[in-house]
Amino acid sequence: MSNSRYRAVKAYQNTEFLNSTDARPLRILAEYIEPETRLREMRIRDTIVVFGSARIPPRDVAEAKLAEAKAGGDAAVIAAAEKKLFISKYYEATRELSFRLTEWSKQLEGTARRFVICSGGGPGIMEAANRGASEAKGENIGLNISLPFEQNDNPYITRRLSLEFHYFFMRKFWFSYLAKAVIVMPGGFGTLDEWLEMATLIQTDKIQKKMALVLFGKEYWSQVLNFQPMIDYGTISEGDPDLFYMTDSVDEAFEYITTWLKENVLDLETGEVEPVPELEA
Numbered sequence: 001m002s003n004s005r006y007r008a009v010k011a012y013q014n015t016e017f018l019n020s021t022d023a024r025p026l027r028i029l030a031e032y033i034e035p036e037t038r039l040r041e042m043r044i045r046d047t048i049v050v051f052g053s054a055r056i057p058p059r060d061v062a063e064a065k066l067a068e069a070k071a072g073g074d075a076a077v078i079a080a081a082e083k084k085l086f087i088s089k090y091y092e093a094t095r096e097l098s099f100r101l102t103e104w105s106k107q108l109e110g111t112a113r114r115f116v117i118c119s120g121g122g123p124g125i126m127e128a129a130n131r132g133a134s135e136a137k138g139e140n141i142g143l144n145i146s147l148p149f150e151q152n153d154n155p156y157i158t159r160r161l162s163l164e165f166h167y168f169f170m171r172k173f174w175f176s177y178l179a180k181a182v183i184v185m186p187g188g189f190g191t192l193d194e195w196l197e198m199a200t201l202i203q204t205d206k207i208q209k210k211m212a213l214v215l216f217g218k219e220y221w222s223q224v225l226n227f228q229p230m231i232d233y234g235t236i237s238e239g240d241p242d243l244f245y246m247t248d249s250v251d252e253a254f255e256y257i258t259t260w261l262k263e264n265v266l267d268l269e270t271g272e273v274e275p276v277p278e279l280e281a
Contacts, residue, residue, distance in 0.1 A: 031170035035143075035163050039178070042139060042160055045112035046265075047178040048101055048257065050094060051194045052125025052185030058095075062088040090185050090217060091128045097183065097216075097250050098132030098140075104258055106138055108266070113139055115180060115261060120144065120171075120194075121153045121162060125185045130156035143171050172197060180265055181212040181257050184244075186220040199243055212260040213244035214253055221246060 017023055057065070062085040069081035098117045105115040117133035119126035121142025133140035134156040142157035144164045153162050165171040176198060184195045195215075201207045215221050230236045247253050 028167060028170060031165055031167055032173070035174055038160060038163070039141075042158075043112045044116050044139070044141070044161070044178065045110075045114055046116070046180045047118040047141060048105075048115050048181045048183065049118045049175050049179045050098065050125065050129035050183045050185065051120070051187060051191045052090065052094060052129075053187035053191060054120075054122045054124040054126060055188075056087050056091050056124045056128075056186065057084055058091050058128070059085070059088040087186065090220075091125060093216065093250050094125050094128035094183075094185055095132040095135075097253055098129045099136045100132075100250070100254050101257065102133040102136035102138035102140070104254075106136070116141060118143065118175070118179070119157075120190075121157060121164075123152070123154055125187065127154035127156060129183075130154055134158075143174055145171050176201060176207060179211060180209070180261060181214070183214045183216060183253065183257070186217045192224075202243055203240060210264045212257055212264070214257060215244050215246040216248070216253055218246055218248045 011017060018026065062081070066078070066081040066085050069077045072078075101115065102117055105113075108114050116139055117129050118141040119129040121130070121144035126142070130140045130142055131154070139158045139161060140156070141161040142153055142163065144153045144162065145168060146164060146166055153164070163174070165174075172194065175194065179198070182195070182198055184191060195213075198211070199213065202211055202213070227236065227241045231238050231240075245256050247256070
């Protein structure tokens with residue numbers, strides 16, 4: 001046996017190559033195959049996706065911040081804290097709705113896990129979704145994304161189902177791939193981007209399955225969104241806003257989603273179905 005001074009590194013162990021521009025297709029493929037493997041292992045058949053702001057706090061945190069602000073006496077700080085307390089209602093609504101949907105899904109028959117709560121994995125509304133599902137003792141998913149700010153995985157995600165993405169488009173793929181319902185809580189650019197992409201896929205029939213879309217928070221969304229000019233100018237069809245259901249009520253959202261899933265998914269199923277549904281290429 002020769003005593004070589006150099007031992008070649010296998011390509012799949014060459015981190016310099018794997019992080020290079022040339023290996024980008026491999027990294028993209030990894031963000032498809034690795035999540036798919038985990039989801040199959042955990043028998044996740046489909047999901048209820050929750051979108052919303054990372055900046056909406058729990059009520060108790062908001063109340064503590066307001067008390068601290070009032071003690072300081074700065075009017076601007078107090079006003080900002082009061083606003084945070086006001087929007088904390090969406091955190092609590094998300095938490096309650098996720099809890100109730102998880103309890104409902106756990107009662108369904110079958111070996112696969114149905115309608116599992118899935119969030120973007122970060123704080124705020126995302127945390128509330130995972131927290132509610134966790135409090136109902138249900139498996140739940142967090143599809144995190146590496147960002148320079150805001151985004152750290154929250155502690156309520158099922159450990160094996162906490163996924164970290166580099167590519168936004170691969171993260172969005174996994175949001176849409178298994179989703180049978182989407183709940184959109186108040187949020188910013190990211191929430192709008194995620195929701196409108198889902199709506200576009202449905203509008204253009206690129207998703208070959210039915211999907212429920214719920215906008216939660218009439219006061220917020222009625223100020224942010226105005227589709228009438230788009231209808232008036234003919235850039236969308238008059239019926240396109242009917243793609244989603246808008247409500248302020250946890251009870252209404254729960255009833256709408258569960259009824260929709262029963263009528264459009266569960267009642268139409270016969271026999272054994274593969275855990276991962278088909279999405280049009």
